[in-house]
Amino acid sequence: MAEIPPKTPGASPAPAEPADPGSEGAVRPRLVAAKEQWARDGRALTGQAADPARDRLPPGQRLVEDWPVLDLGVTPGVTERSWSLTVDGLVESPLSWRWDDLQAQPQEQFLSDIHCVTTWSRYDNRWEGVSARRLLALARPKPEARFVVFHSSDGYTTNVALADFDADGVLLATKWQGQPIGRDHGGPVRIVLPRLYFWKSAKWVKRIELLAEDRPGYWEVRGYHNHADPWTEERYSD
Numbered sequence: 001m002a003e004i005p006p007k008t009p010g011a012s013p014a015p016a017e018p019a020d021p022g023s024e025g026a027v028r029p030r031l032v033a034a035k036e037q038w039a040r041d042g043r044a045l046t047g048q049a050a051d052p053a054r055d056r057l058p059p060g061q062r063l064v065e066d067w068p069v070l071d072l073g074v075t076p077g078v079t080e081r082s083w084s085l086t087v088d089g090l091v092e093s094p095l096s097w098r099w100d101d102l103q104a105q106p107q108e109q110f111l112s113d114i115h116c117v118t119t120w121s122r123y124d125n126r127w128e129g130v131s132a133r134r135l136l137a138l139a140r141p142k143p144e145a146r147f148v149v150f151h152s153s154d155g156y157t158t159n160v161a162l163a164d165f166d167a168d169g170v171l172l173a174t175k176w177q178g179q180p181i182g183r184d185h186g187g188p189v190r191i192v193l194p195r196l197y198f199w200k201s202a203k204w205v206k207r208i209e210l211l212a213e214d215r216p217g218y219w220e221v222r223g224y225h226n227h228a229d230p231w232t233e234e235r236y237s238d
């Protein structure tokens with residue numbers, strides 16, 4: 001029998017979680033490899049910080065008018081009828097929502113700018129949905145809960161500190177510029193977390209898990225920064 005070579009630590013990060021049945025497409029390995037290379041190269045780093053109180057565009061970013069689509073290449077078939085959300089882990093009241101449960105919550109609107117780590121930014125996006133604050137008030141995090149992992153129907157995950165989720169303008173968004181968010185952009189329900197680079201804003205969100213210890217997500221184990229503040233160029237891990 002052939003010997004199994006020992007695994008090089010860090011050489012092969014965990015794959016995405018399995019995508020939901022009915023998803024179309026597959027993870028695009030060349031896109032993933034290119035983005036891993038950008039992280040190794042430190043692409044687009046300027047060494048300048050910017051001040052969100054004074055500047056509108058974070059360092060190394062350029063303004064676009066359109067709204068690019070970026071994802072791993074897997075598009076889930078989730079619809080308003082089939083969508084569900086679980087909020088679990090370190091919460092006093094785990095939630096299990098369908099579309100109607102989400103619609104029964106107070107709907108809020110926030111205007112915010114998008115900053116993608118691939119260097120495009122888009123101003124004045126009018127999002128509508130249920131605020132993270134509302135969701136957390138219902139689920140009631142336990143005192144030891146400090147981190148959040150978003151799980152998506154395409155198998156993507158991303159992690160944030162609970163303090164960054166429990167912040168102004170963070171939404172489970174269902175509308176953009178007054179219209180339902182299209183499938184390519186993560187509809188029917190995506191996270192919008194405007195203070196961080198856009199990879200933290202999970203499309204097609206289906207589970208929000210609260211944890212005591214941090215657990216890096218898809219890009220965070222592939223060279224991307226754990227926190228992801230655009231104003232201090234937290235693009236890549238060191």
Ligand SMILES: Nc1nc2c(c(=O)[nH]1)N[C@H]1C(S)=C(S)[C@@H](COP(=O)(O)O)O[C@H]1N2
Nearest residue numbers: 068069070071072152156185199201202203
């Ligand atoms: N489920 C899921 N969410 C995701 C991604 C993904 O591949 N899958 N890509 C992230 C990245 S890298 C970016 S830049 C934004 C892009 O969102 P958009 O396609 O609506 O512009 O979604 C983020 N959320």
Ligand SMILES: [Mo]
Nearest residue numbers: 070116117199
């Ligand atoms: Mo991205």
